[in-house]
Amino acid sequence: xxLQASGGGLVQPGGSLRLSCVGTxxxxxxxxxxxxxxxxxxxxxxxxxxxxxxGITYYSDSVxxxxxxxxxxxxxxxxxQMNSLSPEDTAVYYCAASLWTGAPRxxxxxxxxxxxxxxxxxx
Numbered sequence: 338x339x340l341q342a343s344g345g346g347l348v349q350p351g352g353s354l355r356l357s358c359v360g361t362x363x364x365x366x367x368x369x370x371x372x373x374x375x376x377x378x379x380x381x382x383x384x385x386x387x388x389x390x391x392g393i394t395y396y397s398d399s400v401x402x403x404x405x406x407x408x409x410x411x412x413x414x415x416x417x418q419m420n421s422l423s424p425e426d427t428a429v430y431y432c433a434a435s436l437w438t439g440a441p442r443x444x445x446x447x448x449x450x451x452x453x454x455x456x457x458x459x460x
Contacts, residue, residue, distance in 0.1 A: 338363045340451030342432045347457045348422055356417040358432030358451055369435045370408060370415040371447060374428035385417060386440040395440040422458045429453035
């Protein structure tokens with residue numbers, strides 16, 4: 338399984354970005370997906386996750402109400418729509434796939450990781 342994240346970039350505070358993650362190499366229908374981020378000098382943290390089939394989602398408190406995770410199993414794609422971005426959202430964002438049920442929240446529950454995509458929120 339290989340994951341490729343894209344969609345990062347420079348955006349002004351209050352702006353929006355949509356991150357995409359494409360999975361290849363296996364049928365990913367049975368995988369849960371998560372988005373994590375790591376800001377400079379900080380540990381990697383969960384942003385959001387989504388279960389494989391039943392639409393269970395999780396959002397961290399810091400992004401609840403601003404970010405939306407979704408997936409398209411027909412395309413092996415997972416998305417993270419990010420609205421009302423603030424400088425505190427600046428980080429490298431990673432997508433990851435997990436064989437655990439539900440919407441896993443811990444990095445240790447994820448089996449495959451993509452490379453990161455940098456999101457910079459600045460005026």
